[in-house]
Amino acid sequence: MTTLLVRGVRATYGRTEVLHGIDLVVPSGSTTAILGPSGCGKTTLLRVVTGFQPPTAGSVVLDDETVAGDGAWTPPERRRIGYVAQEGNLFPHLSIAANVAFGLPRAERKDTDRVAELLGLLGLDPGLMGRRPDQLSGGQQQRVAIARALAPRPRLVVLDEPFSSLDTGLRAATREAVAEALHHEGVTVVLVTHDQAEALSFADQVAIMHEGRLSQVGSPVQVYGAPADRRSAEFLGEAQFVSGIVRGDRVECALGELALDGRAPEGSVDVLVRPEQLRLVKAPGGRRAEVVSTTYFGHDALVTLDLVDSDGHPGLRLTARVNGLEAWAAGTPVSVDVVGPVRAFVDGQAGTVPSPG
Amino acid sequence: MARSVGGTRSPVPVVVTSLAVAVLCLLPLGVVVAASIDVGWDAARTLLWRPRVAELLRNTTALVVLTVTATTLLGLSTAWLVERTALPGARVWRVLMVCPLAVPAFVNSYAWVTVRPDLEGLRGAVLVTTLSYFPFVFLPVSAALRSLDPTVEETARSLGLGPWRAFLRAVLPQLRHATLGGMLLVSLHLLAEFGVLAMLRFPTFTTAILEQFQVAFSDSAGSLLALVLMGLCLGLLTADQLLRGTSRQARVGRGAARRPVRAALGRWKAPALALMGGLTAAALGVPVASLARWLAAGDPTFDGRTWLVTVGSTIGLALVAGLLTVVAAFPVAWLISRRRSWLSILTERATYVASSLPGVVVALALVTLTIRYARPVYQTSIVLVAAYAILFIPRAMVSIRASMAHAPEELTQAARALGAGPVRTFARVLLPLTLPGALAGFAMVFIAVSTELTATLILAPTGVRTLATAFWSASESIDYAGAAPYAAALILVSTPVTYLLLHRSDEEPDL
Structure with a gap:
């Protein structure tokens, strides 16, 4: 079943068109992340879905009811979409309990059980009910904002960069509590974010947005492992490209002859090698290289290395991700292996698109 | 005295000025209460009931x-x-x-x-x-x-x-x-x-007090009416504080500044x-229309020289009062925004209370005070300027305090660390950064003084006419054409107020 269907939506910000025809299907009970750099139009898409802005073309369908487009228009208050803004935006003049109960019918607003249940669900102490929003930390405020959006039992919850204003430590904890609460309520979620780690870890479906268009929609594993184009590959994580030549189902490049993931046309291509695909060993065997420097993160480390040709001259510079327990001193000679098949791109597009020849 | 939390001593001139401002602002309050006590309980009852x-x-x-x-x-x-x-x-x-x-x-x-x-x-x-x-x-x-x-x-x-x-x-x-x-x-x-x-x-109380003053100068009936009026003002201040209550309205989160969607008005x-x-x-x-009409009608007795002299004396008074007020307000504003001490809190409250007092109460108190204790300055411009300073010091303070935000403590500390002494720090960092605020405060006081009527009617020395009092005496004798040139000058002087209020960086209303 589908909760949200976006069809050919175009929209403007001021006078410039920022959405150039968006198509998106959000299955019921799923969590979809819309991932893109700032200014790509993702917040505008969200405003069109919630009804704060009408689309200039296309339609938005919620549970088989057209709420925008094709001559239909449902104002935001009748769409039953829970909305959480970047800063939570709790009403500063109301207590926490009154904030959470804000969207409930008058008769139910006094019922503290539902409020307490929602606060508990988000890992908040129900004792906070009498507090004022400014007495809460940023992470707590954000959780209250999500409880408030869930209270009227919406058919869809949209989150606009809900964790970006929190500092790193708080972000992960808040994200986990929120994911658990949303899952418990079984609600369909659309999350807008520019943080790729957040999108990949939070969602079952990731839609990558570039300059007002969705370039790829798929599961986190699909979009990370099989990016549709070079830009998506770069946006989703650290990516390095090595030029190569395709022959059949293999590609010849500076790292040797590698297995291709998917098909690619014969001829010259760019091969995507993620740092975690490179395995370093001290014993000889693979391609020869020399460690240049190491950036240490604790749980892992990035090792910068230069390939060394048969005459001992340094060649292509690459980065490998290694276990944080291993130590790689600068100048250490190593050999490099590539793990698993690699993706090839022609003119920025993934080589898997059917092509002549 | 006046130690801040950090234990740094406030400069002596600042402390002295603040103390003087606090005393000056609380003076009318004390005088009205003292004069009322002098009346005695029984006499007060008959006068008030x-x-x-x-x-x-x-x-x-x-x-x-x-x-x-x-x-x-x-x-x-x-x-x-x-x-x-x-x-x-x-x-x-x-x-x-x-x-x-x-x-x-x-x-x-x-x-x-x-x-x-x-x-x-x-x-x-x-x-x-x-x-x-x-x-x-x-x-x-x-x-x-x-x-x-x-x-x-x-x-x-x-x-x-x-x-x-x-x-x-x-x-x-x-x-x-x-x-x-x-x-x-x-x-x-x-x-x-x-x-x-x-x-x-x-x-109302204010008109009755002035009437009483014109009839009987400074007497017990006037003092008691002033006491009641002052009570009403302080009651309003208290009610306002109670209504604001504990409900804090601190902004939650930083908030993305986005322009709001404007509602369509339709029909x-x-x-x-x-x-x-x-x-x-x-x-x-x-x-504007009726002023234009009276100006066009013209006044055969209009004397351009008298008008110019009046404009001159008004500007003179406004300049002196404006400068004095800003100079007095500056150290006080600094003390209030930089050092929390009993003195800064006292001064802040004193200016707040004084700002709520009607001009007629302040003027009457100064009359009573000078007649009893400072006969030589009675009926001089000194008393008039003092009244202006009491009445309008909060207007200067609002602007200057807002501009203090542009010169945070860290900047003055940086200047000190770079080897500038207190005086050079003041001249090269604090003053340039707060000058726009001080100028705006000066302009607000200048305009307020130029158009002040009530206190000026009571305190202006004999022979000194301002735009407001000249306008008043003409319109009181139903000489509408004769009042028009003064009304025009009053509006002209006040016009910048619109600009100042619309472009003020802080948004709190002043008194």
Whole structure:
């Protein structure tokens, strides 16, 4: 079943068109992340879905009811979409309990059980009910904002960069509590974010947005492992490209002859090698290289290395991700292996698109 | 003395000035109370338990209740129309809604009386004061609306509220402080108002005190009336504090500054434009048109030299009072914003209380004081300038305190660390950064002094005429054509107030 269907939506910000025809299907009970750099139009898409802005073309369908487009228009208050803004935006003049109960019918607003249940669900102490929003930390405020959006039992919850204003430590904890609460309520979620780690870890479906268009929609594993184009590959994580030549189902490049993931046309291509695909060993065997420097993160480390040709001259510079327990001193000679098949791109597009020849 | 939390000593000149300002501001309060105690309990009872006092109380209450209600409704609705709807020409209307402040209220009442001579009593008083004072509500409310994060409204909409209910439940409660501030300002101005009410023959405490003063100079009846009036003002201050209560309205989160979606007016467009147009015509059109009429009619007895001398003496007084006030306010503003100590808190409260006192109370207190203890300065400009400083020091403080934010402590510390001494730090860092605020404060005081009527009537030395008193004596003798050149000069002097208020960096209303 589908909760949200976006069809050919175009929209403007001021006078410039920022959405150039968006198509998106959000299955019921799923969590979809819309991932893109700032200014790509993702917040505008969200405003069109919630009804704060009408689309200039296309339609938005919620549970088989057209709420925008094709001559239909449902104002935001009748769409039953829970909305959480970047800063939570709790009403500063109301207590926490009154904030959470804000969207409930008058008769139910006094019922503290539902409020307490929602606060508990988000890992908040129900004792906070009498507090004022400014007495809460940023992470707590954000959780209250999500409880408030869930209270009227919406058919869809949209989150606009809900964790970006929190500092790193708080972000992960808040994200986990929120994911658990949303899952418990079984609600369909659309999350807008520019943080790729957040999108990949939070969602079952990731839609990558570039300059007002969705370039790829798929599961986190699909979009990370099989990016549709070079830009998506770069946006989703650290990516390095090595030029190569395709022959059949293999590609010849500076790292040797590698297995291709998917098909690619014969001829010259760019091969995507993620740092975690490179395995370093001290014993000889693979391609020869020399460690240049190491950036240490604790749980892992990035090792910068230069390939060394048969005459001992340094060649292509690459980065490998290694276990944080291993130590790689600068100048250490190593050999490099590539793990698993690699993706090839022609003119920025993934080589898997059917092509002549 | 005056140690801050950090233990750094405040400079001696700052401490001395602050102490002097606090004493000066609390002086009228003390004098009125002392004079009333002198009257004695029995005499006070007979003087206060009179039908006349009951009538004054009734009139004052009726005026305050009606005008505050009218200005609040007008201020809120015009601010909402200008800031949150697709009203055509919203930017122009925003300026026009502040412009009535450039017409002193007593000039406005003169304009209305010459158009409608039958305008008298409560009806006329409410009409004229509402037209003159509604910007005091409009300004803070429109500023609050502009600073409100529009996603608050959107969140309410997504929780199932229609546009009107979202405004009522999510936006209006957040305008509470701004609205209360505006209402307090209007009430205090009404309690202090003399010109409008005397012209429209609507007696209140202020007009009765001045009448009493003209009849009997400084006597016990006047002191007691002043005591009651002062009590009303302090009661309002207390009520305002209680209403604001503990409900803090600290902004939650930083909020993405996004322009709000303006509501379409639809079939309400014509009525909305009619309201704005009608209000502008009544508050600005009437004074300008009737002034133009009287200026064109001309006054055969008009003496250009007397007019110029009056303009000169007004500017002279305003310059001296403005400079003195800013120089006194600067160290106080610094102390209040940089050092929390008993002295800074005392000074802050003292200027706040003094600012709420009507000009007539301050002037009367200074008369009593100088007659008893400082006979030589009685009836000199020194006393008049002191009265101006007491009345208008808060206006200078608001601007200067706001500008202190541009010169944070870290900057002055950086200057000290780079080897500049306190004096050089002041001259090269603090002064340049706060100068715009000090200038704005000076301008506010200059304008207020130029158009002050009540205290000037009581305290001006014999032979010294200001624009306001010259205008007043002409219009009192129904010489409307003779008053016109002075009214024109008063409006001209006040015009910059519109600009200053619209471009102030901080949004809190001043007194």
